[in-house]
Amino acid sequence: MLNLLPLIQNETLKVWKKKRFYVIVLILVVLIPIFTYAQMKMAQSSEDKDWRSKLLQQITDYQNALSSDRIPEEWKTQRRVMVQQLQYYLDHDVNPNSPNAVTFTRGFLDNSITLFIPLMVLAIASDLVSGERTTGTIKMLLTRPVRRWKVLLSKAVTLTLYVSLIIVTTAVLSYLLSGIFFGYHGWNQPVFTGFQVQGSAVDSSQVHAVPQWLYILMQSGLIWFSAMTVALLALMVSVLVRSTAASIVTMMAAIIAGTILANMASSWHSAKYLFAVNLELTNYLKGTPPPIEGMTLPFSLLILAAWSAVSLIVSFVVFTKQDMMN
Amino acid sequence: MSSRKVWLAVGLVSLVSTLLLLAGFGYAVRDLLAPGASTPFRTAEPEPETSPVPAEGYRIVALGDSLTKGTGDATGEGYVKQAAALIEEASGEQVEIINNLAIGGMRADQLAERLQADKSFARALTQANLILLSIGGNDLFQFARTETGSGAAAIEPELAAKRLEEGLGRLSDVVERIREVNPDAKLVYIGLYNPFYDIPELRGGSLAVQDWNREAYRILNEQGNAILVPTSDLFEETIAFHLSSDHFHPNHAGYGKIAERLVQSLVP
Numbered sequence: 001m002l003n004l005l006p007l008i009q010n011e012t013l014k015v016w017k018k019k020r021f022y023v024i025v026l027i028l029v030v031l032i033p034i035f036t037y038a039q040m041k042m043a044q045s046s047e048d049k050d051w052r053s054k055l056l057q058q059i060t061d062y063q064n065a066l067s068s069d070r071i072p073e074e075w076k077t078q079r080r081v082m083v084q085q086l087q088y089y090l091d092h093d094v095n096p097n098s099p100n101a102v103t104f105t106r107g108f109l110d111n112s113i114t115l116f117i118p119l120m121v122l123a124i125a126s127d128l129v130s131g132e133r134t135t136g137t138i139k140m141l142l143t144r145p146v147r148r149w150k151v152l153l154s155k156a157v158t159l160t161l162y163v164s165l166i167i168v169t170t171a172v173l174s175y176l177l178s179g180i181f182f183g184y185h186g187w188n189q190p191v192f193t194g195f196q197v198q199g200s201a202v203d204s205s206q207v208h209a210v211p212q213w214l215y216i217l218m219q220s221g222l223i224w225f226s227a228m229t230v231a232l233l234a235l236m237v238s239v240l241v242r243s244t245a246a247s248i249v250t251m252m253a254a255i256i257a258g259t260i261l262a263n264m265a266s267s268w269h270s271a272k273y274l275f276a277v278n279l280e281l282t283n284y285l286k287g288t289p290p291p292i293e294g295m296t297l298p299f300s301l302l303i304l305a306a307w308s309a310v311s312l313i314v315s316f317v318v319f320t321k322q323d324m325m326n
Numbered sequence: 327m328s329s330r331k332v333w334l335a336v337g338l339v340s341l342v343s344t345l346l347l348l349a350g351f352g353y354a355v356r357d358l359l360a361p362g363a364s365t366p367f368r369t370a371e372p373e374p375e376t377s378p379v380p381a382e383g384y385r386i387v388a389l390g391d392s393l394t395k396g397t398g399d400a401t402g403e404g405y406v407k408q409a410a411a412l413i414e415e416a417s418g419e420q421v422e423i424i425n426n427l428a429i430g431g432m433r434a435d436q437l438a439e440r441l442q443a444d445k446s447f448a449r450a451l452t453q454a455n456l457i458l459l460s461i462g463g464n465d466l467f468q469f470a471r472t473e474t475g476s477g478a479a480a481i482e483p484e485l486a487a488k489r490l491e492e493g494l495g496r497l498s499d500v501v502e503r504i505r506e507v508n509p510d511a512k513l514v515y516i517g518l519y520n521p522f523y524d525i526p527e528l529r530g531g532s533l534a535v536q537d538w539n540r541e542a543y544r545i546l547n548e549q550g551n552a553i554l555v556p557t558s559d560l561f562e563e564t565i566a567f568h569l570s571s572d573h574f575h576p577n578h579a580g581y582g583k584i585a586e587r588l589v590q591s592l593v594p
């Protein structure tokens with residue numbers, strides 16, 4: 001452990017000096033105000049209306065959509081679940097969309113779990129190994145009197161640290177930036193969680209309110225888990241593929257394919273064993289129906305853990321055995 | 327900044343972040359798998375109504391079935407939005423549609439139950455001073471919900487009489503319930519029409535419709551502060567111009583005519 005720490009320090013500094021993290025922060029600083037502005041415009045357009053009237057209208061509109069015969073059954077299920085959740089908020093006199101920085105952060109994190117956070121993770125993970133091979137610095141690294149597995153372990157630990165940093169930075173920045181427009185309150189606003197989706201019905205017997213700060217903490221934890229899966233897979237690809245560009249493209253393709261599949265593969269049941277379909281862990285917290293019937297939180301965690309474990313094993317086996325010098 | 331300082335800062339912050347996220351992850355998994363541990367939500371006491379009901383202007387809540395929803399109007403306006411625009415034009419006062427709570431296919435018994443059970447419905451109603459209502463069409467023409475069934479089940483006389491009686495009982499419940507929630511608002515009921523007037527063997531349905539409208543008028547008349555807007559004559563000679571392609575709901579022009587009638591009887 002003691003001789004691992006200098007290695008981790010070395011790796012952390014190498015990533016830092018590549019300025020990738022600055023780019024991530026810059027992207028966030030540009031994107032978050034854009035989303036905040038869009039959200040603000042949306043809030044303004046119906047500002048004069050009471051939120052209860054708006055919510056009731058939304059419920060009615062969903063119910064009208066349900067009575068149409070031409071809508072696919074999965075959409076109906078989703079709408080039905082939405083209706084019951086919104087009704088729950090209305091019955092308990094809680095505004096689910098009250099505009100404040102904490103609510104914005106919750107929404108932003110929720111929407112970034114499938115593509116945005118993985119993309120930023122890839123920016124760092126995809127050239128951890130392949131980048132060194134492109135520049136040739138891998139030779140200097142491996143000619144040192146350190147076992148190869150320790151080198152890779154230090155890279156994996158560094159990656160974990162940066163994944164955490166990315167998620168926390170995203171949350172903090174979206175809170176700080178959106179707060180300029182919406183105000184920095186809303187920490188204790190109640191959020192309902194524990195909706196159990198069974199078929200097309202929602203069981204609300206387990207529903208309980210958590211303060212919004214705790215909800216965001218839970219949400220970030222789940223995002224971290226799925227981001228770690230992406231990171232470890234990217235690390236494996238980065239070991240296997242020599243070019244950084246190829247490694248980013250491979251991972252991006254896999255993730256995008258997963259999001260598309262999640263939207264259309266509800267009748268292809270074995271798709272649920274793909275990692276990318278399981279990335280949206282926060283759905284279980286929100287209580288939205290999973291993309292494929294039969295998916296549960298333990299199932300998704302297991303699938304993601306299995307993919308992570310396999311990619312770790314492959315990475316270590318290949319990295320310790322492979323001829324890195326040419 | 328020296329490398330050592332960067333390492334200390336980045337390393338420490340990211341280590342704390344990792345621990346925090348791990349804690350969040352653990353808590354989330356525990357909360358989702360064994361939710362019994364958390365405390366149930368204490369319902370907040372209803373806050374006092376913040377917006378006092380202004381004396382001027384029209385505040386509309388629309389209730390009922392697909393007719394109020396505006397099904398068949400390609401512009402999506404229906405009679406509610408068209409009427410709101412016309413009222414504003416004719417009276418010069420401010421008109422606000424608070425909610426259009428119509429749901430396609432709703433029957434009078436469902437609406438009565440909804441008004442009874444759903445306090446958010448009742449809450450919306452209390453804010454209105456003009457309530458637009460269309461209900462009963464689905465009670466009387468139950469068969470017409472099927473896509474191809476125009477004429478599949480004609481209104482047989484004895485069946486019609488039974489439906490009429492049942493439906494009117496439900497309508498009476500609905501009107502009573504609305505009055506309980508909001509005794510002061512003006513209630514406007516859109517009369518029924520026979521969408522099959524142009525099919526010779528179904529023209530007799532108009533008699534059932536007239537019976538319905540007469541009885542509906544009696545119910546409204548007993549309550550007071552309520553009017554019935556007749557529509558059946560709009561869908562006789564000119565039915566082809568006023569019905570949409572589903573041959574059941576009005577089209578944009580048909581809704582426009584209903585809206586005109588409504589304004590004629592509301593605004594001097």
